[in-house]
Each structure stands twice: as structure tokens, then as C-alpha cells.
Amino acid sequence: MNKTMLIITREYLTRVRKKSFIILTILVPLLIVGMYAAIFMFAMAGAKEMRHVIVLDESNVFAQRFNDTDNIRFTYAEGSLESEKEAILKQEDHFLLHIAPFDDVPRDIELISPKQAGMNLIERIDGQMENILRDKRLVEAGIDTAVLNSLNVEVSLHTSRLTEEGEARTSAGASYGVALTACILIYMFIFLYGVQVMRGVIEEKTSRIVEVIISSVKPHQLMLGKILGIALVGLTQFLLWIVLTLAATGIVKTFFTGEIAAGAGNPAVEVLNALGTINIPLILVCFIFYFLGGYLLYSALFAAVGSAVDNETETQQFMFPVTLPLLFAYISSFGLITNPDSPLLFWLSLIPFTSPVSMMVRLPFGVPAWQIILSMALLVGGFAFTVWAAARIYRTGILMYGKKASFRELGKWLFYRR
Amino acid sequence: MLSVRNILKQYANHIALDHVSLEVEEGSSFGLLGPNNAGKTSLIRIINQITAPDEGEVFLNGERLQPAHISMIGYLPEERGLYKKMEVGEHVLYLARLKGMSRHEATERVRGWFRKMEMESWWKKKVEELSKGMQQKVQFVATVLHEPRLLILDEPFTGFDPVNADIIKQEILELNRKGTSVIFSTHRMESVEEMCDSIALINKAKKVLEGKVQDIKSQYRSNTYEVRCAGTNGAAILNSQPNKFRVLSDETPRPDGEEYLKVQLLNGTTSNELLQTLIPEMEVQGMQEVIPSIHDIFVRSVKEESVTEA
Numbered sequence: 001m002n003k004t005m006l007i008i009t010r011e012y013l014t015r016v017r018k019k020s021f022i023i024l025t026i027l028v029p030l031l032i033v034g035m036y037a038a039i040f041m042f043a044m045a046g047a048k049e050m051r052h053v054i055v056l057d058e059s060n061v062f063a064q065r066f067n068d069t070d071n072i073r074f075t076y077a078e079g080s081l082e083s084e085k086e087a088i089l090k091q092e093d094h095f096l097l098h099i100a101p102f103d104d105v106p107r108d109i110e111l112i113s114p115k116q117a118g119m120n121l122i123e124r125i126d127g128q129m130e131n132i133l134r135d136k137r138l139v140e141a142g143i144d145t146a147v148l149n150s151l152n153v154e155v156s157l158h159t160s161r162l163t164e165e166g167e168a169r170t171s172a173g174a175s176y177g178v179a180l181t182a183c184i185l186i187y188m189f190i191f192l193y194g195v196q197v198m199r200g201v202i203e204e205k206t207s208r209i210v211e212v213i214i215s216s217v218k219p220h221q222l223m224l225g226k227i228l229g230i231a232l233v234g235l236t237q238f239l240l241w242i243v244l245t246l247a248a249t250g251i252v253k254t255f256f257t258g259e260i261a262a263g264a265g266n267p268a269v270e271v272l273n274a275l276g277t278i279n280i281p282l283i284l285v286c287f288i289f290y291f292l293g294g295y296l297l298y299s300a301l302f303a304a305v306g307s308a309v310d311n312e313t314e315t316q317q318f319m320f321p322v323t324l325p326l327l328f329a330y331i332s333s334f335g336l337i338t339n340p341d342s343p344l345l346f347w348l349s350l351i352p353f354t355s356p357v358s359m360m361v362r363l364p365f366g367v368p369a370w371q372i373i374l375s376m377a378l379l380v381g382g383f384a385f386t387v388w389a390a391a392r393i394y395r396t397g398i399l400m401y402g403k404k405a406s407f408r409e410l411g412k413w414l415f416y417r418r
Numbered sequence: 419m420l421s422v423r424n425i426l427k428q429y430a431n432h433i434a435l436d437h438v439s440l441e442v443e444e445g446s447s448f449g450l451l452g453p454n455n456a457g458k459t460s461l462i463r464i465i466n467q468i469t470a471p472d473e474g475e476v477f478l479n480g481e482r483l484q485p486a487h488i489s490m491i492g493y494l495p496e497e498r499g500l501y502k503k504m505e506v507g508e509h510v511l512y513l514a515r516l517k518g519m520s521r522h523e524a525t526e527r528v529r530g531w532f533r534k535m536e537m538e539s540w541w542k543k544k545v546e547e548l549s550k551g552m553q554q555k556v557q558f559v560a561t562v563l564h565e566p567r568l569l570i571l572d573e574p575f576t577g578f579d580p581v582n583a584d585i586i587k588q589e590i591l592e593l594n595r596k597g598t599s600v601i602f603s604t605h606r607m608e609s610v611e612e613m614c615d616s617i618a619l620i621n622k623a624k625k626v627l628e629g630k631v632q633d634i635k636s637q638y639r640s641n642t643y644e645v646r647c648a649g650t651n652g653a654a655i656l657n658s659q660p661n662k663f664r665v666l667s668d669e670t671p672r673p674d675g676e677e678y679l680k681v682q683l684l685n686g687t688t689s690n691e692l693l694q695t696l697i698p699e700m701e702v703q704g705m706q707e708v709i710p711s712i713h714d715i716f717v718r719s720v721k722e723e724s725v726t727e728a
Binding site for chain 2: 207215
């Protein structure tokens with residue numbers, strides 16, 4: 001077997017056999033699905049729970065004017081505050097809304113209940129009361145009720161993207177969500193696995209195994225073997241996450257089929273529909289490409305950093321400048337995502353050091369093919385360059401002990417003859 | 419076997435090897451000696467193709483050094499370690515396969531060596547569970563597993579306890595008897611003196627001395643003899659012939675008349691003449707030539723070097 005393959009195999013197997021890898025791989029999809037299931041269940045439970053609000057209106061302004069909603073029923077009481085309080089004491093889902101008489105601005109409005117009222121309920125009641133009062137004043141000011149009714153207009157903006165195949169219904173919200181998720185994931189993945197490369201290099205250096213190994217293989221073979229082995233670990237983990245998440249989602253769906261069908265118009269279902277408007281296969285393929293490209297580019301730099309130090313604490317001085325472009329791309333994404341066609345984002349999505357994150361931000365909003373291809377080509381060139389440069393620093397660094405290297409020195413190593 | 423020709427290796431601010439040449443004969447046991455930082459490890463790294471020389475060439479079996487030679491060399495570096503989390507058996511297999519052995523062949527050999535060194539029960543253990551001495555044994559097995567024609571051992575006995583050091587020593591000698599050429603690199607010259615038939619001394623990037631141990635020693639003989647005799651007037655007898663003998667030291671440790679003399683013979687005087695001078699006067703109980711140790715030779719040649727430089 002080829003020696004680089006041997007190294008890749010060792011790097012891969014020792015990592016995927018680790019308990020931490022297995023636990024993380026199984027746990028993350030369970031957490032994701034568990035989180036969604038929990039949100040869904042709470043939403044469903046919350047939606048089903050009926051709350052009764054008894055209105056004791058001593059001002060007579062609000063009588064019979066509250067509108068029932070899906071889960072709030074308003075009834076009106078006539079008795080005294082004390083007797084009404086006693087009446088709701090034993091009933092958990094009952095709330096007593098007491099409105100004291102007022103002249104101009106209502107004061108001392110109380111919502112009394114055996115159980116603390118939720119924010120949602122309070123906002124609903126608040127909103128309705130404000131509307132009722134505003135309408136009352138508008139009528140008092142002489143505005144016709146018909147005019148009043150015509151004032152309430154609801155606008156819903158649907159977006160479509162015009163492509164050569166025709167118009168495609170899109171959802172800006174879904175694009176936004178997918179872009180942000182992809183950007184966060186790719187940033188996390190590059191860091192997570194890049195740092196593993198660095199740790200691996202430091203481990204080899206501090207355990208002094210490295211000299212034995214490089215008497216059998218070339219240093220760049222060892223470095224590439226490690227980088228590629230860990231890339232395969234990353235891909236394995238990513239694919240397992242997708243498969244396991246889909247499987248777990250399937251199981252959850254079968255349990256909740258009834259609820260999901262009943263929940264048409266539910267926000268969760270709307271999100272699913274919105275996601276359908278995005279070119280998911282393209283995003284996935286690009287995600288894997290940009291993850292691999294970004295990872296190769298940065299992990300080579302991480303390997304060079306690892307080779308230049310004697311222990312992990314010394315990496316700080318190199319890590320910050322090395323990861324600065326990635327960090328910049330990541331942080332700027334949160335501002336630039338609202339304007340996916342801004343020139344800054346355009347350039348960031350072409351520069352290899354930032355494109356893995358920045359292109360993922362733009363992709364869900366649609367990017368011309370030539371830009372994707374150019375960005376990918378630049379990324380390939382970029383990682384070829386960093387791998388070359390890192391290999392030159394690496395082969396000198398791994399045999400240097402005890403001396404704290406500076407950037408100037410790393411620069412010199414770059415031009416050393418072997 | 420190995421021919422190092424005129425190697426120059428420079429680093430940014432110092433010269434590690436200054437036109438060093440040496441020859442290691444097939445089947446020999448070669449000591450590469452010198453103080454720390456003399457350039458030994460730089461030379462070994464060049465032979466192992468870890469680094470390349472700035473000038474000069476290395477030949478192995480008459481061929482210029484090339485990647486295919488890796489499988490012919492076994493290298494135990496001074497700074498050595500193992501992957502702590504790997505299982506011992508798997509680890510040795512991995513190192514053997516990096517040297518180009520097939521999985522099957524490597525497994526057979528590792529099992530054989532583990533049996534021989536009584537390490538069979540270690541196979542499934544993690545490296546970190548082994549003591550330092552045990553790890554050194556594992557490293558040694560990994561070094562010789564692929565039956566290298568040339569074994570390069572950099573400070574091989576540091577870190578071993580005396581028992582294991584002896585076991586390893588015996589294994590090395592056996593390999594050497596079977597025809598493996600061995601290079602010992604060390605700054606502790608006395609430790610390999612008895613094991614080497616040839617040596618090279620390196621100091622401050624330069625080769626100071628090279629040759630067969632016997633030749634070097636006789637070259638550095640100073641015609642000095644230690645004589646033990648009964649009596650106390652030996653020194654006086656010899657001092658009476660100052661053109662033939664120079665008494666370097668004269669000790670009389672016991673009052674009953676035992677004398678230890680260290681005598682240098684001058685102007686071609688032979689040891690027989692020394693005896694002939696002493697025997698008529700006193701009882702000579704023993705005599706032997708003072709042979710310089712490699713350490714003494716090193717110190718002397720380094721001194722000579724610095725004198726010529728000055």
C-alpha cells in the first residue's frame with residue numbers, strides 16, 4: 001500500500017474508533033431532532049391549551065369588545081371582585097381581567113390568576129385593549145366605523161426569482177436561515193477539524209515519534225496524510241449526521257403524523273415548505289466542496305503552526321493572525337447577509353481565505369454560475385498554495401525543539417533548501 | 419557499505435557539518451563519536467534522507483542515496499517516542515509497513531520478535547500503559563523489524579535500565595554478527611568502545627579522526643607502561659638512565675615495599691629493555707602497556723586541533 005495511504009488510514013481509524021467520536025456522532029443528530037421535537041411538542045401543546053379570561057370591566061369601555069382567538073376565550077362577569085377571585089381560585093386555566101373605572105387613561109388593570117400568565121397571553125390582551133381604546137377614540141373623534149374597518153390592511157410580500165427556466169417561488173426567510181446555518185456550520189467545521197490537525201502535529205512532535213516516521217516517509221507525505229485522514233473523519237461525521245438526522249426525523253414524523261397534518265398553517269410546517277423553494281442539492285454539494293477546500297487551506301496552515309511550536313499554549317501567537325480572515329468572513333456575514341449582493345461580500349466570496357464562509361452566505365440567494373466556478377477555482381489554487389507553503393515550514397519545524405519561532409523565522413524556513 | 423563524501427550542511431547561522439567524509443565497511447560496528455552539538459545528528463539525518471546536504475554525496479552499497487534505500491536502513495533516533503494512544507502491536511505493524519513491508523510479513527516478524535523479547539502480552543496494550551523502558555524495547559523492535567542492512571542507533575542506551583540495556587546490547591551484537599552494519603552515535607565514548615571496531619570522531623562540525631579502533635589506539639600509544647614490583651627503589655634505578663626512561667609516576671601504597679611505576683620509554687627503548695633493567699635489581703610482579711581510552715584520544719586530538727587552529 002502507498003505510504004501516504006497508510007498514514008491516512010491510521011489517522012482515520014484512530015480517530016473514528018475514539019469513544020468521543022462515536023458519542024458525538026450519535027449525540028448531535030439526537031440533540032437536533034430532540035430539540036425540534038421539543039419545540040414542536042411545546043408549540044402543539046401550547047396551541048391546544050385553552051385559556052379562559054373573565055373580564056370584570058368596571059369602566060364599561062371594553063364590555064363585549066374582546067375577540068376570541070384560537071386559544072383564548074373571553075367571558076364577561078358582573079359580580080364583585082372578591083366573588084370572582086374566589087370563583088377562579090380552583091381553575092388553573094382561568095384568568096380574571098379586572099379593569100377599574102377610569103376617566104381618560106386606564107390604570108390599575110390587573111390580570112389575576114392562580115397560575116402566572118404567559119407573555120403570549122399578556123401581549124394578546126394588551127394588544128386588544130389598545131386597539132379597542134384607539135377605535136373608541138377614533139369614533140369619538142368623528143371617524144366612521146366603515147372607514148375604520150377599511151384602515152386595517154394586511155400585506156404579504158411573496159418573492160420570486162427569475163431564472164432562465166422561469167420564475168421560481170422563493171422565500172427570503174428560508175434563504176436567510178439556510179445561509180446563516182451553512183455559514184456557521186462551515187466556520188465551525190473548518191475550525192474543529194483544522195485544530196485537530198494542529199493537535200496531531202504537536203502530538204507527533206512532542207512525543208518525538210516524528211523523526212522515526214520521517215525516516216520512512218517524506219515530511220509532506222506525513223502532513224498530507226494527516227490532513228486528508230482528518231478530512232475523511234470530518235466527512236464521515238458530516239454524512240453520519242445527515243443520515244442519522246434524517247432517520248431520526250423520520251421516526252419522529254411517524255409519531256407525530258396526526259399532529260403535523262392537523263398543524264397545516266403551523267409555522268414549523270411553513271418553514272418546511274419554504275425550504276422546498278431552495279436548491280438544496282446545490283447547497284449541499286457546495287457545502288461539501290467549500291468545507292473541504294476551506295479545511296484543506298486552513299488545516300495546512302494549522303499544521304505549519306503546529307510544527308513550529310513545542311506545545312499547544314505556544315500556538316496562540318500564530319493562531320490569531322492565521323485565522324483572522326476566516327473570523328472576519330464569519331463575523332461580517334451577520335451584517336452582510338441582509339444584502340447578499342454587496343460588493344464586499346462579492347469579493348469575500350472570491351478570495352480563497354474567506355470564500356468558504358462568504359460564498360455559503362450568498363449561495364441560498366442565488367449566485368451566477370461563473371462566480372461559483374471562479375470562486376471554486378481560486379479556492380483550489382489557494383489550498384494548493386497553502387499546502388505547498390505549509391509543507392516547507394512543516395519539514396523544518398517538526399525537527400526544531402526548544403526554540404520559540406517567530407513569523408520572521410517561519411518566513412525563512414519557507415525558503416530553506418531541504 | 420556506507421560512504422559519506424565531503425558533506426557540507428549549513429543552517430542559518432552555523433555550520434553543522436564542515437566537509438565531513440567517512441567510510442563504514444560492510445558488517446562493521448562503527449562508532450560515530452563526539453560531544454553534544456558536534457554534528458552527529460545532522461549527519462545521521464542526512465544518511466536517513468530526512469534532510470539533504472548542501473554539498474557532498476552519500477553512497478550506500480555504491481549507489482547514490484535514494485528513497486528506495488529507506489527500507490535498508492533501521493534508525494533509532496535520539497529523541498524517540500511512540501503514539502501514546504495506539505496499541506503496541508498495531509503501532510509496530512504501522513511502523514514496519516511504513517518501511518515498505520506487507521501486512522502479512524510484518525505481522526509474522528512482529529510476533530517473532532515479541533516472542534523473543536518476551537513482549538507477547540503487550541500486543542493489545544496501549545503504549546501509554548507501558549513503562550519508559552518497555553517503550554524503548556518496543557522502539558528497538560520497530561527499528562530492526564524490517565531486517566535493515568544498516569542500523570543507525572543514536573544514543574541507543576540512554577533511558578534503558580541496566581538489565582534492558584544489556585538485553586538490547588546483546589541483540590545488537592547478534593545482528594552485527596549476522597552481518598548487519600551498525601553505526602552507534604554517542605557522546606558517551608566509553609559506552610561503545612568495547613562494541614565498535616571502527617570509529618570516527620567529530621568535533622565542531624569537523625571530523626577529527628577516523629579509523630579502526632586498534633589502529634587509532636596504537637597510533638596514540640605513548641610507549642608508556644605500568645610496572646608493579648616488590649621493592650621501593652625502582653624509580654631511582656630508571657631515573658639513572660634519563661635518555662631511555664621517564665618515570666611519570668611512582669607510588670608506594672604499602673610500607674612492605676610494593677611499588678607502582680608509570681614509565682614512558684624514550685628513543686626506541688623496548689619493553690624488554692625495561693624488564694632487563696629492572697629484573698636484576700628487584701622482583702617484577704607485573705607489567706602492562708598503558709593503552710589510551712577513546713576518551714583520552716578524543717581529548718588529546720581535540721586539543722591538538724585547537725593548537726593547530728591557533
